[in-house]
Amino acid sequence: MNNKILWLGLVILGLSGCDSRIDAIHQEMATIRNQPPLPIEPAPVFMPVPSFQYSASQLRNPFLPSSLAAELKIMSGKRVYPNLARPKQPLESYALESLTMKGSMRKINAQIMALIQTPDNEIERVQVGNYIGLNYGRIIRITPTQIDLMEIVPDGHDGYIERPRSLVLIGPKP
Numbered sequence: 118m119n120n121k122i123l124w125l126g127l128v129i130l131g132l133s134g135c136d137s138r139i140d141a142i143h144q145e146m147a148t149i150r151n152q153p154p155l156p157i158e159p160a161p162v163f164m165p166v167p168s169f170q171y172s173a174s175q176l177r178n179p180f181l182p183s184s185l186a187a188e189l190k191i192m193s194g195k196r197v198y199p200n201l202a203r204p205k206q207p208l209e210s211y212a213l214e215s216l217t218m219k220g221s222m223r224k225i226n227a228q229i230m231a232l233i234q235t236p237d238n239e240i241e242r243v244q245v246g247n248y249i250g251l252n253y254g255r256i257i258r259i260t261p262t263q264i265d266l267m268e269i270v271p272d273g274h275d276g277y278i279e280r281p282r283s284l285v286l287i288g289p290k291p
Contacts, residue, residue: 213250
């Protein structure tokens with residue numbers, strides 16, 4: 118029983134100590150509230166920025182590679198669209214970067230054909246006028262070492278432009 122009375126006394130003593138802290142906090146808050154407010158510093162005065170007249174708007178865009186800028190300038194007057202009604206040819210299901218030119222051969226009538234290897238290791242024969250790649254690339258010329266084609270790609274402004282591309286014969290790997 119003595120332990121209970123001792124514990125009860127300690128709890129009451131502890132709580133009475135809390136009252137004095139809370140009273141001190143209330144008193145300090147009242148002192149702060151009664152102080153006059155501090156003045157607010159005025160906003161800094163900003164000087165107006167002088168205007169700048171950009172005089173190089175007719176020159177090449179510095180954020181485009183020079184070859185692409187020249188290509189866009191040349192093609193800007195043309196309006197081209199891919200023929201979506203044309204049936205797709207087998208090599209149009211592969212990205213141009215995944216196709217490899219493996220060789221060429223000449224037919225009896227002197228027409229040259231090229232051999233293209235697909236990522237599936239299949240060999241396909243192509244000739245001028247065939248389409249390859251994902252961007253409606255039409256073959257316009259075949260030489261013994263190169264295939265030149267013209268792709269139709271979006272111009273970024275709800276239209277299309279023609280872009281020349283080439284596949285080059287790669288020699289045997291060591």
